[in-house]
Amino acid sequence: MKPAPETADTFELLQTVSRGEERITVADSDIFAAARPFAPNIASPCKLAERQPIAWGVRKDNKDLKSTLDAFLVEHALTEFKGEPHVVDLPEIQKRKVLRVLTRNSSSTFFIYKGEPLGFEYELAQGFATSLGVRLEIIVPPSREALFQYLDEGRGDLIAAGLTKTAERESKYAFSAPYQFVNELLVVPADDTATRSLADLKGKKIAVRRSSSYYQTLVDFQRELGFEIDVLPEDLETEDVLVQVGEHQIAATLADSSIVQIELTYNGAIRSVGTVGDLKEVGWAVRQNQPELKAAADAYLKQLYRSTIYNMTVAKYFKDAKQQRFAARTARSDKAGKLSPYDALVKKHSRAYELDWRLVTSQMYQESRFDPRARRWVGAQGLMQVMPRTAQELKVRNVTDPNNGILAGVMLMARYSAWFNSPDVPAKDRIRFALASYNCGPGHVQDARAIAKDMGLNPNKWFGNVERAMLLLKRRDIAKKSRYGLCHCDEPVNYVSQIQSRYDTYAKLVPLQ
Secondary structure, X not given: OOOOOOOOOHHHHHHHHHOOOXXXXXXXXXXXXXXXXXXXXXXXXXXXXXXXXXXXXXXXXXXXXXXXXXXXXXXXXXXXXXOOOOOOOHHHHHHHOEEEEEOOEEOOOEEEEOOEEEOHHHHHHHHHHHHHOOEEEEEOOOOHHHHHHHHHHOOOOEEEEEEEOOHHHHOOOEEOOOOEEEEEEEEEEOOOXXXXXXHHHOOOEEEEEOOOHHHHHHHHHHHHHOOEEXXXXXXXXXXXXXXXXXXXXXXXXXXXXXXXXXXXXXXXXXXXXXXXXXXXXXXXXXXXXXXXXXXXXXXXXXXXXXXXXXXXXXXXHHOOHHHHHHOOOOOOHHHHOOOOOOHHHHHHHHHHOOOOHHHHHHHHHHHHOOOOOOEOOOOOEOOOOEOHHHHXXXXXXXXXXXXXXXXXXXXXXXXXXXXXXXXXXXXXXHHHHHHHHXXXXXXXXXXXXXXXXXXXXXXXXXXXXXXXXXXXHHOHHHHOOOOOOOOOOHHHHHHHHHHHHHHHHHHHHOOOO
16 A cells, blocks of 8 residues: 555545556445536546545534534535425426425515514415415515515515506516506605605605616606616615615615505504506516416415405515514514523523524424423423423423423434434434424334335435325224234424425525524
8 A cells, every 4th residue: 555645635646547557446325426527538447435424523522513514414405405496387386395485575565573474465375275285385585676586596585575566577577367456666865855746856856676666666767757767776775765765875766565564563763645657566586488387376376365264364474563563674583693592591401412403493483383382182281392201211300391392303303313413314204204203203204214224215315305104104904914013194294394394494594503
């Protein structure tokens, strides 16, 4: 064996073998694959070792850094494919069992309050996904303008973001049946009593985003009335623009009547001058090559519009003052950086057991809706719904105490995660197997993995593989052949999906630290 210089990397050593300067070397499979185009004369005659884990290294005394790195890697594993391009129509969406909805984080579309996903567009989209029999995945691009870019690229299946139909937009995209009708209102600071219409703003600036329908409305009037259009950054939501109007940073803007209605419930610093232009239709946008998805959205929205559920949802978000205060900027999780009343405890215990606190919070919401007094008929208790016998085994007393309940739940998740810690199981699926185990026990998960293998599915992958096999355990003819028997496994399948979807949102809107 000839030692190579410490300054030489594996890629360089492979090239020396390819050139005939060295006879043989050893390399990781990923480096070997990457080097092949640059070292065409190399070959691998055998495998010296099974798959080995690769990790970062830190000092043993730097536990906080290690915990942060572990949580970061969990987030990367669970969200790395979110927004991956798939230019598909309804059949592919139903086959994949995921509807990816592009929206924005605002009081009238989608937001998180006390750990719960809320918003008018969110609830409509959730109902649509349920009607299709698929899981809803919310994707929030970095700006309003990027909504259309993401749709074009196939990083989402439809846009549900309170979009007004315009001639320009309809020339490029297909719009669903309308589910709202709005007026565009001219809004100025409350103490601006001189402005009564657009005509009073001659020579002054009206600020809007270039991608908004408001911009086109103003262009139609600009030559006649002589005002200027000030183009705003695309990452500003209309509600943020209205705040700037109230603070005199902006002299005037246009906004949909529905958004102004929400803002006026808690912002007395603005006033609506009046309507500009005609009544506008609001709809969802899809690509023009998605006729089946459009037809399904049309059917759903036509049936929903003016129904009792629709009227209740409209009242909840546009007429209920209490709900509108929930949607205010300071109360929302994305603004306050808080998910639950127990964030500090969750962060402490998650850090100690190298879990992402936002994942634990998503699970805690699923288990108890953040109620430490929650109790199930089977005996599970506390924020993380730990069974008394399990708590005793973990040597944690009184799990109805928030600190103890969270500690027990985190310890149990860490234990299950370790059980599936294998080079053959990707990190993201290790976490999903652990979640399923938390809900129904690791024995049923192992049974489902064995069934998946027999079915020709991947026993190391949850979505579309082990989750499919798990649903078969409710059949007695299959369950009696399994080690751990019958399982009403719709619950753990839904459990993992719902926690994953909520975590995706938490990770997008609330920082790790």
